[in-house]
Amino acid sequence: MTAPARILVTGATGAVGSAVLRALDAAGHRAYGVSRRGGPGARQFAWRIGRQEPPRELRGPWTAAVHCAADTRWGLPVERAEEANVAPLRALLSLIGPETHLVHLSSSYVTGLEGSVASDAPDAYRNSYEWSKAAAERLLHTERDSVDIVRFPIVMGARADGRLDRYSGFFWLPASLCSGAVPALVAHEKGLMDMVSTDDVAEHVARLVADGPPAGRRLSVLGRGDRAQRVDEVFDTVLDALNSWRSEHGVPPLDPLPYVTPDQWNRFYLPFAEEYLDRTQLLRVTAFRAYQGYLSVTEPFEVTERVADTTRVLYQSIRGWADAHGTSARRIPRPWSA
């Protein structure tokens, strides 16, 4: 008699991992989840991967492992980004065997500024998060003969209702628009902002798991590719969603923000800000600079799996964020003044 298939999902309480766990459960698999703090249910465990030994329950053979755990903060020093996103992968490789079907989740932005994961130089990437995700992919190239690497861009919620288990990453935008932390949109209006739904990723992973391990290292890239929404369309949708929610809750609408190109911002606005703004305002302005690289992408990602249109899912996800963050969504933006 063969043992039942056991599937491990790391990062199972996160935005993507929770959707992956549900999709695997729905497909009838015996899926186990791990995260730093552990999650609900008998098959979810706390394990700080890369920092602790795995709990006893997680030993033994694994049919498949889907590695979703990551620290997606952009501003960590490279050594800490390494500890957060490369050391856990190393620890996971020690837990599973070469015969385990490993599905590793990565980002479409992992190819950084040079269009490839080959460089180890931090300045070849927009930030240390991208650098560490590229280092993780390189580790897989040296350590695994068989692996599925799945890259995807910005993640929105479920296609049915836009809900996410965790609103991180992109959701700085609605929060900043409501608080007034963003004085202008530093972006190429016609730049591309590619997106997927958690369902797109979870369903793709479930299909890969059902098909079994690939013969070699296989890369899938999910997204809309050259049909991705333009930056101005994304901002319009975000503003529509926020204002429809605010109108239903008796809160005045947000005004659209002016667009400023990154060049105008860096040459004119930033020096002005550095001279006249107070420390708190300046910190917000400097933090905002980190997003510029993502709002000025003009080359589409080459996708291997084109997902369905994401306009509606973006709208619903922003409303879902507002439902879950009512106090932030109700804020009246503080005007910018020097």
Ligand SMILES: NC(=O)c1ccc[n+]([C@@H]2O[C@H](COP(=O)([O-])OP(=O)(O)OC[C@H]3O[C@@H](n4cnc5c(N)ncnc54)[C@H](OP(=O)(O)O)[C@@H]3O)[C@@H](O)[C@H]2O)c1
């Ligand atoms: N969200 C996006 O827009 C996006 C876009 C492209 C690619 N990705 C990739 O998709 C994957 C999932 O991202 P996400 O957005 O779902 O992240 P997330 O919502 O921030 O969730 C991260 C998950 O990883 C767990 N975790 C982090 N470090 C861990 C460690 N050392 N040991 C155990 N668990 C750990 C967290 O546990 P706790 O809850 O206990 O902290 C949480 O369950 C990542 O590989 C990310 O790079 C995400």
